[in-house]
Amino acid sequence: MAVDARRLAVITGASAGLGADFARQLAAQGWNLVLVARRLDRLQALADEIRNAHRDLEVEVIALDLDLPDAPATLLDRATTRNRQVHALINNAGFGTYGPFEELPWERQQQMLTLNVMRLTELCWLFARHMSGHGQPAHILNVGSVAAFQPTPFFSAYGATKAYVRNFSESLAWELRDSAIRVSCLSPGATRTEFSDVAGIDIPALSDHAQMESSAVVRIGIAGMLAGKPQIVPGFVNILTAFISRLLPRRLLAWGAVIAMGGRATMRNKNGGPS
Numbered sequence: 187m188a189v190d191a192r193r194l195a196v197i198t199g200a201s202a203g204l205g206a207d208f209a210r211q212l213a214a215q216g217w218n219l220v221l222v223a224r225r226l227d228r229l230q231a232l233a234d235e236i237r238n239a240h241r242d243l244e245v246e247v248i249a250l251d252l253d254l255p256d257a258p259a260t261l262l263d264r265a266t267t268r269n270r271q272v273h274a275l276i277n278n279a280g281f282g283t284y285g286p287f288e289e290l291p292w293e294r295q296q297q298m299l300t301l302n303v304m305r306l307t308e309l310c311w312l313f314a315r316h317m318s319g320h321g322q323p324a325h326i327l328n329v330g331s332v333a334a335f336q337p338t339p340f341f342s343a344y345g346a347t348k349a350y351v352r353n354f355s356e357s358l359a360w361e362l363r364d365s366a367i368r369v370s371c372l373s374p375g376a377t378r379t380e381f382s383d384v385a386g387i388d389i390p391a392l393s394d395h396a397q398m399e400s401s402a403v404v405r406i407g408i409a410g411m412l413a414g415k416p417q418i419v420p421g422f423v424n425i426l427t428a429f430i431s432r433l434l435p436r437r438l439l440a441w442g443a444v445i446a447m448g449g450r451a452t453m454r455n456k457n458g459g460p461s
């Protein structure tokens with residue numbers, strides 16, 4: 187495929203899971219890439235794989251901890267060096283903390299709130315200004331979750347970060363509707379990546395067959411993004427979950443979320459305290 191030199195995508199969290207598949211699939215569509223995460227060896231291996239498959243593409247890796255306060259500004263500087271113009275920001279880096287809220291280490295929860303909410307928002311702000319400046323068609327894709335559609339006990343703060351991502355993205359999409367920038371929110375359900383290991387989830391409900399393939403989620407995400415859809419929910423079960431969440435009482439939805447995650451509340455009650 188001929189390279190469209192005007193198209194450059196910045197992908198956060200590209201060293202694993204959905205982010206790595208965004209890189210592979212956008213490269214296959216001729217996008218130049220800037221790949222961001224903390225693990226440089228992983229990013230370099232992915233960049234080599236993509237350069238071997240698509241020799242005419244520019245793939246740059248940036249090892250950056252987005253927990254650091256100046257990381258968004260550093261990323262914008264690096265991505266737009268030599269007057270490069272960015273045409274897609276894939277705000278994908280994120281993680282969850284699973285378990286009884288008061289038992290989870292505060293530092294870890296703070297890092298999650300910082301990454302999933304603060305850094306995502308600042309990156310939108312910085313890159314929206316950059317994209318407005320160059321005026322060409324551009325996309326911002328924020329990765330949310332089906333956890334955004336209902337209360338998520340034992341995933342309380344994580345689900346709340348994703349509810350923020352969803353609401354923020356929808357509002358921003360509306361604000362920018364008359365501009366050349368399209369804002370989308372991708373809300374995956376359980377997907378086969380490193381997410382469960384990082385979050386400390388080891389429960390039957392997330393057994394292999396219940397999870398979508400990362401490549402399938404990303405395929406739907408990219409198609410939705412390029413079509414300018416504000417909300418993208420991949421997979422029938424996740425679409426059904428999002429739909430049902432509009433109909434049922436919130437308390438019932440909270441129970442449903444607990445059961446879907448393996449019924450942790452029952453364990454907690456049996457033990458007479460936090461499990």
Ligand SMILES: NC(=O)c1ccc[n+]([C@@H]2O[C@H](COP(=O)([O-])OP(=O)(O)OC[C@H]3O[C@@H](n4cnc5c(N)ncnc54)[C@H](OP(=O)(O)O)[C@@H]3O)[C@@H](O)[C@H]2O)c1
Nearest residue numbers: 199201202203204223224225252280331376377379380381
């Ligand atoms: N998998 C699921 O079931 C699922 C469901 C719904 C939503 N999501 C969302 O999908 C997104 C991608 O997650 P995933 O499933 O692909 O998980 P993953 O395989 O664990 O990948 C997470 C990515 O985020 C990066 N990251 C984490 N902390 C970072 C930091 N401080 N600075 C820079 N990069 C950081 C990681 O890279 P380094 O460790 O190398 O920094 C990694 O590349 C997340 O926003 C997640 O909430 C996932």
